[in-house]
Amino acid sequence: MLTILGGHQRLCDGLSRRSFLKIGGLSFGAGGLGLANILRAEAASGNAGRNHKGIINIFLGGGPPHQDMWEIKTEAPSEIRGEFRPIPTNVPGIQICEVFPRLAQMMDKSVVIRSVVGCKDRPESFQCMSGWFPDDLRVLGGRPAIGSAVAKLYGPVDASVPPYVGLAAKTQHVPWSECGSPGFLGAAYSAFKPDGPGMENMKLNGITLDRLQDRRLLLTSLDKLKREIDTTGSMNGLDAFGQQALDVLTGSKLLEALDLSKEDPKIVARYGDGKPYKYQYDGAPTCNDHLLLARRLIEAGVRVVSLSYGRWDSHGQNFDLVRDHGGKLDVCLSALIEDLESRGMLDDVSIVVWGEFGRTPKINNGAGRDHWSKVSCAFMAGGGIRAGQAIGATNRLGEYATERPVRQQEIIATLYHNLGIDVATTTLTDPTGRPQYLIEDQPIKELI
Numbered sequence: 001m002l003t004i005l006g007g008h009q010r011l012c013d014g015l016s017r018r019s020f021l022k023i024g025g026l027s028f029g030a031g032g033l034g035l036a037n038i039l040r041a042e043a044a045s046g047n048a049g050r051n052h053k054g055i056i057n058i059f060l061g062g063g064p065p066h067q068d069m070w071e072i073k074t075e076a077p078s079e080i081r082g083e084f085r086p087i088p089t090n091v092p093g094i095q096i097c098e099v100f101p102r103l104a105q106m107m108d109k110s111v112v113i114r115s116v117v118g119c120k121d122r123p124e125s126f127q128c129m130s131g132w133f134p135d136d137l138r139v140l141g142g143r144p145a146i147g148s149a150v151a152k153l154y155g156p157v158d159a160s161v162p163p164y165v166g167l168a169a170k171t172q173h174v175p176w177s178e179c180g181s182p183g184f185l186g187a188a189y190s191a192f193k194p195d196g197p198g199m200e201n202m203k204l205n206g207i208t209l210d211r212l213q214d215r216r217l218l219l220t221s222l223d224k225l226k227r228e229i230d231t232t233g234s235m236n237g238l239d240a241f242g243q244q245a246l247d248v249l250t251g252s253k254l255l256e257a258l259d260l261s262k263e264d265p266k267i268v269a270r271y272g273d274g275k276p277y278k279y280q281y282d283g284a285p286t287c288n289d290h291l292l293l294a295r296r297l298i299e300a301g302v303r304v305v306s307l308s309y310g311r312w313d314s315h316g317q318n319f320d321l322v323r324d325h326g327g328k329l330d331v332c333l334s335a336l337i338e339d340l341e342s343r344g345m346l347d348d349v350s351i352v353v354w355g356e357f358g359r360t361p362k363i364n365n366g367a368g369r370d371h372w373s374k375v376s377c378a379f380m381a382g383g384g385i386r387a388g389q390a391i392g393a394t395n396r397l398g399e400y401a402t403e404r405p406v407r408q409q410e411i412i413a414t415l416y417h418n419l420g421i422d423v424a425t426t427t428l429t430d431p432t433g434r435p436q437y438l439i440e441d442q443p444i445k446e447l448i
Contacts, residue, residue: 052157053383053419054298054345055146056336057306058291058353059125059168060325061176061283062313065359065369066377067398068322069097070112070390073361080361080397083319091388099326102334108388109337109346109381111447115392115401116376118408119357123173123313123371128354129180129306131412131439137184140430145180146412147304148189149438150419152428157301161254165297166191167290168308172282179306184430191306194258257300260289268292271335274328279321283311286325288332295339298349303419312355316366329353337381350383350418352411361398374400378411383418385447409441417443 065082067073072086072095086095089107096104096112103110120127126134132143144152147164156163166179182189256262274286286309294305310325333353340346358376359369375394381387393403413423416438423442427435 052301052303052348054302054349055150055304055383055415055419056291056294056298056349056351057129057146057304057415058333058351059128059176059306059308060310060312060353060355061125061171061173061308062123062311062355063357063359063371064312064355064377065314065318065322066114066116066375066394067359067361068318068369069100069326070377070379071114071394071398072097073396073398076361076397079363082363084322094388094390097322097326099323100330102330103379106334106337106381109341110387111380111385111389111391113378113380113391113406113411113444114394115403115405116354116358116378116408116411117374117401117405119373119376121357121371121373124175124356125168125178125306125308126175126180127356127408129178130183131409131441134181137430137436140432141184141186142181143436144183144185144189144428145191145306146415147180147191147306148182148185149416149428150303150421151189152185153421153426154303154419157303158253161257161301162192163301163303164189164191165302165305166193166307167287167293167297167305168193169284169287169290171284171308171311176283176311177308179308184436185428253300254297257296257302258293260292260296263292263296267335267339270339272328272331274332278324279314279317280311281313283313284308286310286328288328288335291332291336292339295336295345295349298345299343309353314359314368315364315370316368318359318363318368320367333379340382346382347384348382350385350415351381352378352415353380354378354411358398378406380411380414380447383415385414385418389446391444391446404446406444407441409439410444413439413441414443414447417448 068082068084072084073081074086084097084099087098087101087104088095089104091107094107096107120133126132129145130143134142136143151163154163168177168179171177179191179193260268268289271292272288274288277285290307290309294307297305309329312321312325314321336351337346340349355376357371357373360372364370375398391404392401392406394400395402416423421438423438427437430436
């Protein structure tokens, strides 16, 4: 939506303190200029246009059951083993859960990690988005998510396309739909979030382009207003970057990327829609089309796309939930890999699919599995990694890692590496002027 208050149909210079301009997810006025600040800060980094590789970070909020996805425990007792059987993949010796028949035939392009460690029993996305905990460097604003760090380091590919986009649908349990904080980098490096279902809230509803022809005058007025009300000095002036923020709506690739009506209907059908949404409760819906949107956004110039897929907190009905969520994920994730490969993008786009922790080995009385932070799992594809592997293993009961424990930070480090960022030498300057490394671990050596 676009709303202009403080004038009727003309853009006047005498805006009151209550006047504001709101365009879709972009807000101007006392609350700040989110995207404009992002564009300004990225240009200041001097790295615009470099190295258009990308990341699609798919968060399975609530903790997916590791022993019911990528490492089926056929030899465990019945109270632990569960209902699923393993199926062979197209890589000899690697088996995965029966609910992933399409992904099984893409194992040569993929990697499953069965021994992810370093998780905390905290139902939130932060660790999967950054590799850190919310308390790390909290006094300085916290650690930045990978998308925010990449936005700072590389800037935009296209001036009118934000480098970091969060597609997560809003959840009742809010931490499951958070796509990561910019931390000490500041709000200018926050993820851009399309506001509302589909495109509706990003359209210029009732406003023609002719009515925006005097944008420079409007921005000048807003700049004057903001200087009057900003006594803290925390908000930068609205300048050419404010105009770029308007350009996102009036002429950028972003809107087209978010418009699935412009996609080949056969490709849209291949991804599926993930409906009906089941077992959602306070979590995210299974929006299959978000994976297609992620590909379109990367293609348009976005560097990092984060999204939340499903609600995996299976304290009850674990096996019914995995059949539903897993089957739908099998459709859209395999479509994404296939789609990227057919477009020659797979080696440049890293895909990671994971949750904040695993599930208990023992099945509870409600046919569910509870939180289990000792070990978790991940699925990766693309980005030039050495695919066709299953890394790590847990013991017979799925309690802990017995082979090649992989720390969460190693996965994040691998994503940085795939973008061409050396985590051993690259730092970001915190508000005190001290350099901070992006991550403490090194990339997974088996993948690079």
